[in-house]
Amino acid sequence: MNLANLSPLAVLLPILGAALAFLLIRHHSAQRVVSIGILSATLLLECLLLISVWDGGTTSVTLGGWLPPWGVVLVVDQFSSLMLVVSTVVSLAVLIYATGQGMADGDQEAPVSIFHPTYLILVAGVSNAFLTGDLFNLYVGFEILLTASYVLMTLGGTGPRIRAGVTYVVVSVVSSVLFLIAIAMIYGATGTITMADLAIKLAELDQGTQNLLHVMLLVAFGIKAAVFPLSFWLPDSYPTAPAPVTAVFAGLLTKVGVYAMVRTETLLFPGDTLNVPLMVVALLTMIVGILGALAQSDIKRLLSFTLVSHIGYMVFGLAMSSVAGLGAAVFYVAHHITVQTSLFLVTGLIERRGGSSSIDRLGGLAKLSPLLALLFFIPAMNLAGIPPFSGFLGKLGLLQAGVELGTPLAITLVVGGVVTSLLTLLAIARVWNRAFWRRPEDAEYPDPVLKTPGNVGVLPRTMVGSTAGLVVFGVALTVFAGPLFKVADGSAGIMLDRSAYIHSVLGDSVVVPPLVRRDDVQTGDAK
Amino acid sequence: MSINLTLLIVMGVLYACGIYLILERSLTRVLLGLMLLANATNILILSTGGYAGLAPLFSKETAPEAYSDPLPQALILTSIVISFAVTAFMLGIIYRTWVLARQDEIQDDLEDVRVAKTPSFDAEDDAIVPLETSEFAVTPASPADRDKPDATETPNTATTREGGSA
Numbered sequence: 001m002n003l004a005n006l007s008p009l010a011v012l013l014p015i016l017g018a019a020l021a022f023l024l025i026r027h028h029s030a031q032r033v034v035s036i037g038i039l040s041a042t043l044l045l046e047c048l049l050l051i052s053v054w055d056g057g058t059t060s061v062t063l064g065g066w067l068p069p070w071g072v073v074l075v076v077d078q079f080s081s082l083m084l085v086v087s088t089v090v091s092l093a094v095l096i097y098a099t100g101q102g103m104a105d106g107d108q109e110a111p112v113s114i115f116h117p118t119y120l121i122l123v124a125g126v127s128n129a130f131l132t133g134d135l136f137n138l139y140v141g142f143e144i145l146l147t148a149s150y151v152l153m154t155l156g157g158t159g160p161r162i163r164a165g166v167t168y169v170v171v172s173v174v175s176s177v178l179f180l181i182a183i184a185m186i187y188g189a190t191g192t193i194t195m196a197d198l199a200i201k202l203a204e205l206d207q208g209t210q211n212l213l214h215v216m217l218l219v220a221f222g223i224k225a226a227v228f229p230l231s232f233w234l235p236d237s238y239p240t241a242p243a244p245v246t247a248v249f250a251g252l253l254t255k256v257g258v259y260a261m262v263r264t265e266t267l268l269f270p271g272d273t274l275n276v277p278l279m280v281v282a283l284l285t286m287i288v289g290i291l292g293a294l295a296q297s298d299i300k301r302l303l304s305f306t307l308v309s310h311i312g313y314m315v316f317g318l319a320m321s322s323v324a325g326l327g328a329a330v331f332y333v334a335h336h337i338t339v340q341t342s343l344f345l346v347t348g349l350i351e352r353r354g355g356s357s358s359i360d361r362l363g364g365l366a367k368l369s370p371l372l373a374l375l376f377f378i379p380a381m382n383l384a385g386i387p388p389f390s391g392f393l394g395k396l397g398l399l400q401a402g403v404e405l406g407t408p409l410a411i412t413l414v415v416g417g418v419v420t421s422l423l424t425l426l427a428i429a430r431v432w433n434r435a436f437w438r439r440p441e442d443a444e445y446p447d448p449v450l451k452t453p454g455n456v457g458v459l460p461r462t463m464v465g466s467t468a469g470l471v472v473f474g475v476a477l478t479v480f481a482g483p484l485f486k487v488a489d490g491s492a493g494i495m496l497d498r499s500a501y502i503h504s505v506l507g508d509s510v511v512v513p514p515l516v517r518r519d520d521v522q523t524g525d526a527k
Numbered sequence: 528m529s530i531n532l533t534l535l536i537v538m539g540v541l542y543a544c545g546i547y548l549i550l551e552r553s554l555t556r557v558l559l560g561l562m563l564l565a566n567a568t569n570i571l572i573l574s575t576g577g578y579a580g581l582a583p584l585f586s587k588e589t590a591p592e593a594y595s596d597p598l599p600q601a602l603i604l605t606s607i608v609i610s611f612a613v614t615a616f617m618l619g620i621i622y623r624t625w626v627l628a629r630q631d632e633i634q635d636d637l638e639d640v641r642v643a644k645t646p647s648f649d650a651e652d653d654a655i656v657p658l659e660t661s662e663f664a665v666t667p668a669s670p671a672d673r674d675k676p677d678a679t680e681t682p683n684t685a686t687t688r689e690g691g692s693a
Contacts, residue, residue: 159627
């Protein structure tokens with residue numbers, strides 16, 4: 001179990017890589033080698049971490065010689081290491097895609113010299129947010145990844161990107177300020193910011209104060225995760241960024257928000273005080289998001305709306321606070337990171353091949369580039385939840401958990417989930433019909449590229465290869481769904497039980513406060 | 528824990544001004560608002576440490592209550608650095624906006640405006656049934672719908688074809 005002592009490297013390696021990439025700022029090929037090499041090493045390390053906790057261990061690493069209630073701890077458990085592995089696989093694929101794009105285009109759109117170090121910092125921030133066991137360190141992790149994302153969002157400084165960047169930066173800063181206010185108030189109320197310690201001390205506060213702190217944290221994370229009333233910044237800001245940047249943002253950044261919400265709900269404020277409002281919010285996120293997607297004609301914007309909509313599924317799983325529901329949510333997060341990113345990568349390829357990402361201008365791509373059609377079709381069906389793909393399995397898990405819970409609200413959510421799934425299929429089918437199936441001449445404003453015969457605008461092999469790799473990884477999540485669901489359910493059990501987490505940080509002698517629940521049911525039926 | 532009233536009032540005023548400013552449409556004012564919010568939050572963190580005490584250097588004679596709480600100050604330092612970086616970046620963006628557009632206003636999203644203007648009538652989905660049942664398929668089925676002023680701007684209404692769900 002000493003392997004967990006290596007976990008700080010998951011954050012440090014990308015930061016070191018970023019420094020190295022900065023030193024090599026004039027040597028683009030060396031930069032590529034360094035950043036891909038560093039990310040591969042990080043991925044290897046994270047796989048080792050996942051293997052070490054595969055059977056349900058929880059280990060913590062104390063940093064800087066300060067013991068847990070005071071210093072910063074990193075905690076490796078099933079959920080955090082699973083998120084680490086999936087996120088790094090996705091970021092590695094996107095990085096290879098981006099280098100392919102940079103080599104093919106020259107680098108006017110996305111200057112490589114800035115891209116690589118910033119990208120590695122982003123990865124470091126994501127890893128830090130997943131690993132940390134300290135609330136303020138979580139804030140720092142968020143800030144690392146957000147600051148890197150500001151730079152990536154506005155790469156090249158073109159008009160639309162700056163406009164989108166302003167929305168994004170202002171909304172993110174406001175959400176960070178809210179998070180910081182919540183941290184300050186939590187510190188004022190309890191005198192600690194170590195999450196394990198908070199789990200004990202928050203329970204001693206009176207219910208009103210607890211609810212206030214709880215809601216403040218959820219609002220701050222809700223903005224980052226793009227949960228319904230707080231989600232309108234996302235479709236405005238994501239689509240204008242370069243394709244690989246949009247892909248990695250869509251895959252990772254909102255999921256870090258979801259991760260933080262899961263930790264808040266399970267570790268800091270367990271029980272079911274806010275489950276009903278969370279369920280309502282989840283339903284609205286699903287429905288409003290997908291209705292927004294149906295109105296779009298730009299594929300990137302459409303996908304951004306489906307991204308918002310599918311966050312609702314994760315919040316639904318979280319709000320059930322049962323092992324089955326939370327386990328399905330964990331699985332769904334892993335599935336959705338992969339699928340959403342692959343779809344954005346494919347959209348980047350569509351834009352290269354068809355000259356546009358608007359479905360009013362595209363047509364006949366299935367004939368022009370069958371490989372592209374295949375690469376789009378698989379993750380698209382996966383997103384819509386068609387059997388046998390992992391999207392179907394994740395949704396099925398959520399729906400089963402919802403039916404098991406059986407309250408009228410949960411049943412409404414189950415129905416809402418099915419409707420959202422069908423509407424996702426409708427939105428995706430619209431893209432498929434228009435961009436892939438109809439003849440180019442039938443498009444409203446066909447792009448001239450579509451009518452030129454032959455291989456115009458050949459797709460670079462690295463870009464297609466990395467996209468295909470990610471699509472295959474998405475399919476692998478389906479094939480290995482059995483073990484994956486076992487880990488997801490295991491992690492859900494550990495998170496809802498809390499004692500393993502708290503004991504691993506504060507030592508075994510600490511008494512874990514009992515859960516307060518309105519109705520004492522549904523704690524451990526999947527064990 | 529005792530509360531310092533001065534800090535509290537200053538904090539409240541900063542929050543109020545900050546929130547007022549970020550609701551403006553001018554980017555420079557938004558930036559000033561964000562800076563005020565960040566500083567108000569720093570004061571909030573400072574006030575959670577209670578009144579100032581001795582420097583937190585350990586000596587055996589001093590009682591624990593006499594020390595200042597060092598943790599809020601460490602938190603504030605970090606958050607000052609972060610808000611410094613964000614402010615610098617925002618200034619860069621504001622300068623770039625000014626270079627590109629010669630103005631300091633937040634722009635509307637073109638795609639948003641386009642989607643908002645799209646009429647609910649969609650030629651491909653809505654106009655097909657009358658076209659198929661008519662023997663005189665040359666004329667458009669519902670001229671009233673087709674001649675809407677908005678319809679000419681949107682691509683969806685530009686053509687009539689059969690087989691919307693091909």
